[in-house]
Amino acid sequence: MPADVAVAAEALPGSHKPDAILVVSGMHRSFGGLVAVDVERLEVQRGAITALIGPNGAGKTTFFNLLTGFDRPDGGTSVFDGMPMTGLPPHRIARAGMVRTFQLTKALGKMSVLDNMKLAAGHQVGERLLAAPLRRTWLHQEREVEARAVELLEKFGLARLRDDYAATLSGGQRKLLEMARVLMAEPKMVLLDEPMAGVNPALVGSLLEHVRGLRDEGLTVLFVEHDMDVVMGISDWVVCMGEGAVIAEGPPGAVASDEAVIEAYLGTRHARGGDA
Amino acid sequence: MDIVMVVADAIRASIGPLGAAYALTAIGLNLHYGYTGLLNFGHVAFLMVGAYGTAITVEQGGPFWLGILVGVAAAILLGLLFGLPTLRLRVDYLAIVTIAGGEVLRTVIRSGGKDSLTHGVFGITRFATSFFDLNPFPDGEYGWGRLAFTERQLWVAVVAWMLVAIATLLLVLLVRSPWGRVLRAIREDEDAARSLGKNVFAFKLQSLVTGGVIAAFAGIIIAIERQSVNPDTYLPAGTFLAYTVLILGGTASRIGPVLGAVVYWFLFEFTDGFLRGAISAGWIPAGVLSETDVGPFRMMLVGLSLMLLMIFRPQGLLGKREEVLLDAR
Numbered sequence: 001m002p003a004d005v006a007v008a009a010e011a012l013p014g015s016h017k018p019d020a021i022l023v024v025s026g027m028h029r030s031f032g033g034l035v036a037v038d039v040e041r042l043e044v045q046r047g048a049i050t051a052l053i054g055p056n057g058a059g060k061t062t063f064f065n066l067l068t069g070f071d072r073p074d075g076g077t078s079v080f081d082g083m084p085m086t087g088l089p090p091h092r093i094a095r096a097g098m099v100r101t102f103q104l105t106k107a108l109g110k111m112s113v114l115d116n117m118k119l120a121a122g123h124q125v126g127e128r129l130l131a132a133p134l135r136r137t138w139l140h141q142e143r144e145v146e147a148r149a150v151e152l153l154e155k156f157g158l159a160r161l162r163d164d165y166a167a168t169l170s171g172g173q174r175k176l177l178e179m180a181r182v183l184m185a186e187p188k189m190v191l192l193d194e195p196m197a198g199v200n201p202a203l204v205g206s207l208l209e210h211v212r213g214l215r216d217e218g219l220t221v222l223f224v225e226h227d228m229d230v231v232m233g234i235s236d237w238v239v240c241m242g243e244g245a246v247i248a249e250g251p252p253g254a255v256a257s258d259e260a261v262i263e264a265y266l267g268t269r270h271a272r273g274g275d276a
Numbered sequence: 277m278d279i280v281m282v283v284a285d286a287i288r289a290s291i292g293p294l295g296a297a298y299a300l301t302a303i304g305l306n307l308h309y310g311y312t313g314l315l316n317f318g319h320v321a322f323l324m325v326g327a328y329g330t331a332i333t334v335e336q337g338g339p340f341w342l343g344i345l346v347g348v349a350a351a352i353l354l355g356l357l358f359g360l361p362t363l364r365l366r367v368d369y370l371a372i373v374t375i376a377g378g379e380v381l382r383t384v385i386r387s388g389g390k391d392s393l394t395h396g397v398f399g400i401t402r403f404a405t406s407f408f409d410l411n412p413f414p415d416g417e418y419g420w421g422r423l424a425f426t427e428r429q430l431w432v433a434v435v436a437w438m439l440v441a442i443a444t445l446l447l448v449l450l451v452r453s454p455w456g457r458v459l460r461a462i463r464e465d466e467d468a469a470r471s472l473g474k475n476v477f478a479f480k481l482q483s484l485v486t487g488g489v490i491a492a493f494a495g496i497i498i499a500i501e502r503q504s505v506n507p508d509t510y511l512p513a514g515t516f517l518a519y520t521v522l523i524l525g526g527t528a529s530r531i532g533p534v535l536g537a538v539v540y541w542f543l544f545e546f547t548d549g550f551l552r553g554a555i556s557a558g559w560i561p562a563g564v565l566s567e568t569d570v571g572p573f574r575m576m577l578v579g580l581s582l583m584l585l586m587i588f589r590p591q592g593l594l595g596k597r598e599e600v601l602l603d604a605r
Contacts, residue, residue: 070467106465108460111460118457127474133453142454
């Protein structure tokens with residue numbers, strides 16, 4: 001277990017990172033009169049685990065949707081690994097290497113666990129309509145995909161469930177499956193929307209290990225989480241959103257005692273009282 | 277009442293050209309609804325453009341094979357027309373557009389005068405002569421006793437069932453492939469497929485067009501069998517008949533649509549013959565049900581049996597019960 005990655009950056013909203021994989025500027029989204037997201041600048045350090053925290057309604061999930069193409073910003077840009085992503089449809093962003101999970105798991109219940117995994121592999125010849133009926137054209141690749149899927153399932157402790165319908169899995173197992181499935185897509189960066197929500201506490205530890213495992217394999221992780229113990233335990237860097245904007249960012253310890261963060265969570269008076 | 281005759285008639289309908297044509301129709305719909313989850317409520321329009329494409333081409337002096345190509349091309353075009361504006365939207369929109377689009381198209385075909393390209397309500401007849409010229413079966417009756425086909429019926433039935441076999445095989449190959457895997461993922465959760473880099477829109481469009489082409493062949497078969505096309509053959513009820521056949525056989529099952537079509541036509545023709553026989557034999561008093569009521573009455577029976585099926589056997593004859601039960605979780 002390598003030590004947490006130190007992010008050599010200033011603990012200021014929108015600060016510059018030495019090696020940013022994702023750069024967001026001026027991203028804005030409003031629903032009617034409500035400004036849901038208004039992020040002036042955010043850089044995400046490559047190879048680190050960055051937590052995105054904030055009170056309910058701070059715009060975290062909307063921000064995720066904007067980054068991954070599931071919603072379109074009213075303005076602003078996001079550049080992923082040097083490629084502009086703004087306005088691209090979700091599947092193009094996923095193929096570029098930025099793959100997300102959802103707050104409510106989207107394990108495909110009527111498909112087997114193994115099929116869930118195989119689905120996620122990229123560049124499959126057999127997914128072309130004209131090649132699909134000709135088994136010869138894709139059988140070799142399919143075997144490679146399957147081998148990779150089984151390997152990942154073993155790593156995530158799901159191998160013996162490979163032929164079960166995904167709908168029969170427990171909540172925690174579904175979260176594991178979703179995380180394993182994301183890896184099948186061979187991403188450079190994963191965005192996890194509340195990976196611990198609804199998970200049996202006994203499984204949280206195992207999920208955390210897997211999130212660390214992602215980083216250890218060189219992936220960048222950005223995740224939304226409410227559980228502060230989880231955030232403090234595994235993140236290298238914490239970004240706090242409030243009312244759509246980035247109000248603070250920095251190493252976990254620094255953010256936890258940041259006045260703006262406490263204020264956002266507990267209200268102004270509490271923050272002042274905390275100072276005393 | 278001659279029960280043997282009634283049964284023979286029912287079997288003839290179920291294994292004849294119409295049974296095969298409905299099997300094809302349901303196979304196309306199975307790809308749309310069963311495997312991709314597309315709620316296509318204008319399926320009958322694919323049969324219509326296939327039939328009219330063929331009939332118009334031949335009547336305008338084109339060869340028969342060209343007519344079939346035109347029919348298929350028309351189905352591809354219709355699939356794009358239905359799909360391009362709606363497949364980016366939620367499922368319900370496709371249902372609305374297809375049911376309305378099919379009716380608009382039918383009304384346009386119907387509104388032409390006697391001298392128009394479609395001959396309006398008069399339809400086009402006798403365009404399949406060159407198809408029957410190819411008939412390898414000599415004149416005569418083929419079959420056993422009362423269950424017999426003329427050489428013309430046999431020829432259409434053989435070609436139709438060959439098409440059913442090809443379509444079934446094609447569908448089995450398609451849904452087993454990674455392409456089919458993406459369709460099943462889309463059926464369950466489009467956003468999940470999208471988040472994993474699948475171009476959901478393109479897959480749905482391919483499914484709509486492929487299933488539409490299969491249905492166009494069903495339309496061509498029916499048109500050949502009747503040697504006529506007429507706009508009133510393609511009422512929206514035809515689509516719902518196809519859904520009945522599909523659900524009866526088993527949605528998303530491989531040979532469900534074929535079995536569904538055969539069983540459906542057998543029961544449909546059997547009830548018809550049986551009720552008429554029972555009325556003329558005096559078993560059912562004319563005051564309760566007269567011969568003219570049999571047509572509408574058996575449609576009521578179809579509706580009733582579809583309802584009972586959904587309640588007691590939602591997976592149909594061949595569908596997987598576990599898959600249906602997973603929905604309830």
